[in-house]
Amino acid sequence: MDELVMTTIVASWRLVVGRLDERFTQLDDEQLQKPIAPNKNRLFYLLGHLTAVHDRMLPMLGIGERLHPELDEAYLTNPDRTIADPLSASELKRAWTEVNAAITSAVEGFSVDDWLRKHTAVSDEDFSTNPTRNRLAVFLNRTNHTSFHTGQIALAK
Amino acid sequence: MDELVMTTIVASWRLVVGRLDERFTQLDDEQLQKPIAPNKNRLFYLLGHLTAVHDRMLPMLGIGERLHPELDEAYLTNPDRTIADPLSASELKRAWTEVNAAITSAVEGFSVDDWLRKHTAVSDEDFSTNPTRNRLAVFLNRTNHTSFHTGQIALAK
Numbered sequence: 627m628d629e630l631v632m633t634t635i636v637a638s639w640r641l642v643v644g645r646l647d648e649r650f651t652q653l654d655d656e657q658l659q660k661p662i663a664p665n666k667n668r669l670f671y672l673l674g675h676l677t678a679v680h681d682r683m684l685p686m687l688g689i690g691e692r693l694h695p696e697l698d699e700a701y702l703t704n705p706d707r708t709i710a711d712p713l714s715a716s717e718l719k720r721a722w723t724e725v726n727a728a729i730t731s732a733v734e735g736f737s738v739d740d741w742l743r744k745h746t747a748v749s750d751e752d753f754s755t756n757p758t759r760n761r762l763a764v765f766l767n768r769t770n771h772t773s774f775h776t777g778q779i780a781l782a783k
Numbered sequence: 784m785d786e787l788v789m790t791t792i793v794a795s796w797r798l799v800v801g802r803l804d805e806r807f808t809q810l811d812d813e814q815l816q817k818p819i820a821p822n823k824n825r826l827f828y829l830l831g832h833l834t835a836v837h838d839r840m841l842p843m844l845g846i847g848e849r850l851h852p853e854l855d856e857a858y859l860t861n862p863d864r865t866i867a868d869p870l871s872a873s874e875l876k877r878a879w880t881e882v883n884a885a886i887t888s889a890v891e892g893f894s895v896d897d898w899l900r901k902h903t904a905v906s907d908e909d910f911s912t913n914p915t916r917n918r919l920a921v922f923l924n925r926t927n928h929t930s931f932h933t934g935q936i937a938l939a940k
Contacts, residue, residue, distance in 0.1 A: 628785065628788075628895075630899055630914060630915070630917075631785075631788060631895060631898065631899065631919060633915055634899075634915045634917060634919045634920050634923070635792075635919075635923065637915050637920065638920065638923040638924065638927065641924070642927055662938075663820035663821070663823075663938055664820070664821060666820075666938060738785075738788060741788065742787055742788065742791075757787060758787070758790055758791045758794050760787075760791060762788065762791045762792075763791050763794065763795065766791070766792065766795040766923075766926075767795065767798070769923075769927060770795065770799055770926060770927055770930040771930070773927040773928070773930035773931045773934070774930045774931065774933055774934035774937075775934055776931055776934070777930070777931035777932055777933070777934035777935045778934045778935060778937075778938060780931075780935075781819075781820055781823060781935060781938075
């Protein structure tokens, strides 16, 4: 019973990430350089941003060390077009796939107890007063963050 | 234990809907008529679309009858600017709030069994081969759908 709840939650993540995967796969290097709308972020920037955010999920969910901390300066700390892209389009696409695979594979093995454990960015004190600041909350939040940017990416021709 | 999983899931919905609520509240009638980007859907259309999609969740999740079926033709069946808006901005904002309140209040009372029951748009046969086609899957999917359009709405000035 519990297991089916967890399977449904991971299936939702798979669906969201899978749809975006499909979209990114279809975009060539030139298309990735286009903005999602006039004067807005490039598709390339959003791919970098999502990869960096998902990479940070690895330590947050207690899965492991980060794989691509080199993305933070260009895609988390600074706005688009201020820092040179540290990876080529094919390298970035590979990083995106690699990070998501690491997350999906780890969370498929999570028990209910694992999901309800505190994430590493919340203090013991804050967690004891608010137990919904758990790994599941981070995971649902990040799934919705992916959907947020997928909606923007869908606007690009 | 189970309860905390469900509380976390409903909190994620509340967060996503709450952020969009805040955004819509700040927009006046004139701003709602603007497109999210050149030649794209109006904010008004997306508010209508999200209200119609959430309204359809009421029967899908077995919560109750639809409250605003009058929105379908303008915001589900047809693209933007082809059908006259059936409600004024203030009426539509009220419908959005009303529909979300009905959903939130009902799902807060859902047990794990309720969440894992089939939704009404899937056949008994399909559900028996794929038990992840449950109410929880619909709820997570719709939460992500809201985030998808929130990302687009965030682009509008």
